[in-house]
Amino acid sequence: MTLLTNIGKKTSVPAVHVLVIAVSDYPFLDQGSSKRPLTPNGGLGQLKSPVASAEVLCRWLRSTFRPKKLPLGSIEVLCSAGGTFYDDQGQLIAVSPPTMKNARKAISAWAARGDEHEDSFLMLYFCGHGVSSGIVHSLLLEDFGNDKNDPFNTGAIDADGLMDGMRTKAACSQLFLFDACRTVEHSAFANFGGQRGAAVVSAPPNVRLGIVEQACLWATSLGALAYGVPGHESVFMGALLHAMQGGGAMQDANDGRWVIQPDVLKRAIDHIIQRIPQFSTSGLQFSVLDRMVRGFPVHALPGGPSVPVKVQCNPASRNSMTAFECSSGHKRPMGPSEPWYLDLPVDAYTFEAVAADSATKRVPALPHPPYAIVSFDHP
């Protein structure tokens, strides 16, 4: 259990409480350090992105995160070895590994903080292995497989069970970010029967359904993989923080301020992920938003949003023979075959496409979240 913040008396007032769980080491899975590996393991092995994802998220939370009307109450982190995290005073701090025991403690403490005030906002980020079967989703912790006879109940979190349990807590706004694979088949684990994992937070009878607003953003669709970049944050985390700059924003109905909303965030993330060349044509990864009914502000932008913009020719084969220019002053010379990606504040712009074999084309555009596409059609 590692708190990066000194929460003091912050739990007595509404606040944002964040829990980050990042698992990259799986000693009992493929290529793990344990001499007693779990077999079969379904090909699940070690991960390269979770630690970097947790680091990047914590830095962003400290430097940029502006929850609307609420102070940042706490950041708690469980992370596999290799991460660099700092406390309130900027001192390097060692964080606990994301084992089942530590996760139970951290989640219970986080849930307790969220049970103090109904205006509080809870955020959970998990990055690691995920396994799905049907509508059962398990998030694997570091010691998954330590107990060979019962790896799920002793080393995995039942995602829906956890969210059901959290619904009984006072905090009415809860955001869950699950940056994990959702492979449907895991026949390697079939001999463990119908094990979901531990819900961690119990769910007594309550009257909170319809009152507590939960939004669950999965990094990828069911049955698909969530990708990482070795040594860097995951594809989802990269897109998430990019979208937090404005792609996931909408104007608050009351005061007109730009705030990040989960449903817009999801659309922006999907667009940003498709900017990656490997993902643009294959559609490898699309996020999924679950559970949300009304939506709630996640992050308030200090000013206007920065909107992801895609400029392209139609047909795309003309991209490489066209130079693009925007009235904002941004330019891209001829050459690249992919579309031109840039981010612009909400405003009125004119885009130009200059090609050697045709007259200069101009297109007016008014980029607006979640993204804008400027297309130059060629007959």
Added chain:
Amino acid sequence: MTIVSIYLLTPAGSPPGVAVGAMWPASAIGPFRRYEFTLPYGAFDVPHSHGFESGNYWIQLKLDTGEIVRELVVIPDQTELSIYLDSGPVRVDCDRQENPNNFRSIPQLLDAAGQQPPRISVKSRGLVPPWSATRGRLSLSYGDAVTLTTGRERLRGPIHRPNYFSFPEIGDRQFSLTSLRVRSLHWGSTRGIGERTRNMPLRPTDYFRQVLLSPDRTAMVPIVEGNNVSTSLNAIGDDNLGDYGGPSRPAVRDYALLSGTGGNHRFLIGLPPLNRAHSSKLIVRADRDDPRLVRLSISVDDRSFKSMLEFMNSSDLGSAIHVAASSLPILYAKFDNPLAAVAAGYVLVQAPPHTVKVAWGQWIGNLGHYFPSLPDGKILHATLLLQRGDTGTPDDYVQDHNAYFPAEPHARSMLAASLVIDSLLHGPPVFRAGLALLATNLRILASVQLPHETTSLLEAADRLVTLLSMRVDPRESFCVFRLEKLE
């Protein structure tokens, strides 16, 4: 061969025009035999007589106003049948002497024509009319209703429409269906908890063995070569036509078992029960993620809740709630379409308080009480008991409301436990969302102090629900189970 006489009844004062009537087998993709009726000015009866093989047929009338009426009719074997299509959407009086057959009730029309309704003999063939078990006399198919005369009792209600199985081409290959069976199964009615304990199957294989091995009633559906047509399949044998079972009667559920080529594609699906007014369509198509696999999905031809289903399937609860809240008739017309009512229930139990400005808790209680063939009603009722406080207290039904929603916490938990168990004893829920709610309700009940007998039963139910949840197709609104995963 049956001679079918088709009459078109036009109201007095109708302008001249053209109406197009068409009639085709229910198993065919579209009209293959078309009849044109020329409408003269004024009232007129235009009979057209043709010979048809017995079976289920669609009959359609398209007026030049653009109005289309399509109904399913049964052509009995070796007899004569008269069908009346009324082009007047509103009945108005007319000069009966001039045209005595117009604007009269169906029995009057029959009497006037000196006709005796044909007697239907039911044969054990692939497609059995859903009302065949009544062994009644089919009087007439007319408008939105069919009138059945069974002895002294006359039942009147919306016509049953079939379930459809559609096997379109899948990319450059076709899903070759090797067998399709439909079974109808009586699930147990509510009994003592001890008996439930003994009867509670603990494994999905045992649970579904009741379906797989049930000798109750089975219909083998003829597979059409090429899979390019929709095959009409009626929900078989409901002995209680016009009756949804009721709280004291065992529920009947129909299941479709589909086996594809190579034995790799076996599905079990609980058909939307008792489709009195709307047909459903089961579509086999290629899996988006793995083209080697096929997916089975269900669509329902009811516009009133189709959009709601789509929002549910896309996890867009906010939009689904908006649809449900703006469709109050769905909430109250459960006897017309209980399936739509259940879908609305799933949306409403997750809606923020006061989304709907009427008390709907009582309605959920009724749904669970009066529709045992829809286990989802009991699941929703249990969900309200365990997870919501705004069940409302309609003045007219205080007594019922108190029975549905006891104030004492232990009584609420016990009732919820009973509902959860009963729902499972009536088969898996029709909607996938029901499995998720079942899992949540069981988690909640696990934290409640209950009698040991109940607790052990709930633990078994929890294992069963988990295993079912792992085998259900998470991309479908309805529960579609892959049988490979049961083995």
